[in-house]
Amino acid sequence: SCDFPKNESARESPISGFETRRILRDSAREKNIFVHGKIDDQEAVVILEKTPIRQDTLPEMFKTSTLRLEMRNDIYSTYNLQPPSHLNEIKTTVICPATEKHVKKYLRQETFLIEESGDDYRNITLPYISSKSFSVQWVHNILEKRAEADRIVFEDPDAHVGFVLLPDFKWDQKQLDDLYLIAIVHRRDLKSLRSLTSEDLPLLRNIREKGQEAIQERYGVPACKLRAFLHYQPSYYHLHVHFTSLDYEAPGCGVERAHLLSDVIQNLEADSAYYWSRSLSFPLRADDALLLKFREAGKL
Amino acid sequence: SCDFPKNESARESPISGFETRRILRDSAREKNIFVHGKIDDQEAVVILEKTPIRQDTLPEMFKTSTLRLEMRNDIYSTYNLQPPSHLNEIKTTVICPATEKHVKKYLRQETFLIEESGDDYRNITLPYISSKSFSVQWVHNILEKRAEADRIVFEDPDAHVGFVLLPDFKWDQKQLDDLYLIAIVHRRDLKSLRSLTSEDLPLLRNIREKGQEAIQERYGVPACKLRAFLHYQPSYYHLHVHFTSLDYEAPGCGVERAHLLSDVIQNLEADSAYYWSRSLSFPLRADDALLLKFREAGKL
Numbered sequence: 001s002c003d004f005p006k007n008e009s010a011r012e013s014p015i016s017g018f019e020t021r022r023i024l025r026d027s028a029r030e031k032n033i034f035v036h037g038k039i040d041d042q043e044a045v046v047i048l049e050k051t052p053i054r055q056d057t058l059p060e061m062f063k064t065s066t067l068r069l070e071m072r073n074d075i076y077s078t079y080n081l082q083p084p085s086h087l088n089e090i091k092t093t094v095i096c097p098a099t100e101k102h103v104k105k106y107l108r109q110e111t112f113l114i115e116e117s118g119d120d121y122r123n124i125t126l127p128y129i130s131s132k133s134f135s136v137q138w139v140h141n142i143l144e145k146r147a148e149a150d151r152i153v154f155e156d157p158d159a160h161v162g163f164v165l166l167p168d169f170k171w172d173q174k175q176l177d178d179l180y181l182i183a184i185v186h187r188r189d190l191k192s193l194r195s196l197t198s199e200d201l202p203l204l205r206n207i208r209e210k211g212q213e214a215i216q217e218r219y220g221v222p223a224c225k226l227r228a229f230l231h232y233q234p235s236y237y238h239l240h241v242h243f244t245s246l247d248y249e250a251p252g253c254g255v256e257r258a259h260l261l262s263d264v265i266q267n268l269e270a271d272s273a274y275y276w277s278r279s280l281s282f283p284l285r286a287d288d289a290l291l292l293k294f295r296e297a298g299k300l
Numbered sequence: 301s302c303d304f305p306k307n308e309s310a311r312e313s314p315i316s317g318f319e320t321r322r323i324l325r326d327s328a329r330e331k332n333i334f335v336h337g338k339i340d341d342q343e344a345v346v347i348l349e350k351t352p353i354r355q356d357t358l359p360e361m362f363k364t365s366t367l368r369l370e371m372r373n374d375i376y377s378t379y380n381l382q383p384p385s386h387l388n389e390i391k392t393t394v395i396c397p398a399t400e401k402h403v404k405k406y407l408r409q410e411t412f413l414i415e416e417s418g419d420d421y422r423n424i425t426l427p428y429i430s431s432k433s434f435s436v437q438w439v440h441n442i443l444e445k446r447a448e449a450d451r452i453v454f455e456d457p458d459a460h461v462g463f464v465l466l467p468d469f470k471w472d473q474k475q476l477d478d479l480y481l482i483a484i485v486h487r488r489d490l491k492s493l494r495s496l497t498s499e500d501l502p503l504l505r506n507i508r509e510k511g512q513e514a515i516q517e518r519y520g521v522p523a524c525k526l527r528a529f530l531h532y533q534p535s536y537y538h539l540h541v542h543f544t545s546l547d548y549e550a551p552g553c554g555v556e557r558a559h560l561l562s563d564v565i566q567n568l569e570a571d572s573a574y575y576w577s578r579s580l581s582f583p584l585r586a587d588d589a590l591l592l593k594f595r596e597a598g599k600l
């Protein structure tokens with residue numbers, strides 16, 4: 001069984017008898033690994049991630065570690081350092097019993113770059129979005145103050161150019177390093193970048209100006225330290241704009257999915273039909289139902 | 301002094317007496333820390349980075365680690381795991397004696413987002429680039445086969461639409477996960493995105509088509525698994541295009557610096573003066589001389 005007492009050595013611990021079946025995902029950059037296997041005949045997923053190096057542990061670490069020389073060249077030398085175990089823990093998460101859904105969630109999914117023409121949007125993507133009628137009830141709850149009202153950082157209540165600004169869930173608001181806010185428009189007829197024309201320029205300019213002002217006022221972060229962008233595809237089809245700290249390499253700010261608000265404004269200024277007519281590239285995971293639609297249409 | 305024998309315990313090791321002065325930079329995501337301090341009265345920089353979790357060490361790690369329960373909720377539980385020291389090393393780099401230049405190199409630099417209009421480019425950026433006459437001799441060496449000839453993956457020798465494709469230095473070519481190649485054009489009159497007009501469309505389309513083909517042929521990676529983009533500002537002013545694996549979150553593929561090749565082609569098809577006239581946003585480090593030029597011009 002997956003049950004086990006609180007403090008114990010590995011010999012009696014849940015993972016001491018863990019049988020690895022396969023690696024679902026790992027990251028050399030982030031020093032983590034997601035493993036699927038069994039604990040006492042039950043399916044389990046174990047996630048290991050090394051912990052950040054804490055400044056306050058450095059003096060003890062420097063004093064008490066063992067050091068093995070790897071390479072020396074002029075003023076440069078490299079070593080393997082073995083710190084005492086208590087200064088070098090690995091965060092471990094166990095999911096047991098795990099379902100097929102857990103395994104699928106953590107399995108690294110291949111992604112494919114789709115090049116969606118304006119016609120592809122109208123013939124494939126839009127019908128798909130409409131048929132799924134993805135719920136944006138939670139967005140309406142925010143706009144109507146039925147949820148998260150205390151999290152709102154700024155609001156412009158205007159029905160046409162207004163929006164609500166609040167911290168993204170990924171940001172714990174404890175430090176400005178990874179500042180992440182979302183501006184959600186009050187209008188409900190704008191699904192995404194594809195919905196925008198030059199008529200929406202007052203809305204977009206308003207979000208840029210008042211969003212920047214509000215962030216400057218509340219957090220002291222000026223506009224030149226911010227990255228303001230939209231996603232395409234977005235994760236929900238109610239128009240919203242992301243504001244992140246420029247120094248923060250936020251997930252989802254890659255060129256294949258993000259569109260700078262300042263570029264969107266300029267493109268619409270020059271051509272009202274820009275986002276109606278252009279091919280837009282974006283990545284889709286192999287298990288995304290929209291990918292299947294593109295495949296069925298012979299577009300991949 | 302910084303000199304020291306080869307294998308030794310920390311007590312006699314170069315870093316056991318390391319006096320920390322300040323943290324230059326750290327990353328909770330990448331589990332590293334860059335520290336400036338002193339070793340025996342000499343300036344030193346010490347870089348610590350936790351090592352990736354290796355699959356082949358998992359069985360021993362699961363068997364021999366100590367586990368401390370943190371939280372349990374239904375099927376989820378989290379622990380702090382203390383592996384034996386030899387399975388959990390920290391890569392350590394020592395630079396000693398370190399100069400002010402080393403310290404500056406590793407010090408986290410604030411970045412600022414610049415919005416460069418077409419006129420700003422011609423009045424500020426272009427004169428700056430020209431005055432510095434950044435050497436692209438190493439690029440010419442590649443194009444003339446005086447260097448790195450054995451690294452070339454593909455070449456189209458045409459003087460107008462031709463280019464050389466070779467692996468980026470960041471890619472060790474040992475796995476396709478972080479595939480990274482660069483296409484360098486034979487033409488020498490194109491500095492960057494700002495130089496491009498619709499007359500260059502045959503060149504850009506040629507790079508897209510033949511670059512994709514060559515990567516498919518050599519590495520078996522199809523176009524829908526690739527991210528092809530240009531940087532603005534580029535790190536050198538001789539036109540080049542980046543090809544990276546779509547699944548690889550390569551540094552420099554953020555929306556604030558990268559421009560998808562497919563977008564560049566479409567923009568020039570619609571407006572030959574697109575990159576001559578548009579405002580382009582890009583980040584500059586606080587110590588970048590170009591930032592000072594923008595500041596002097598009252599643009600920041």
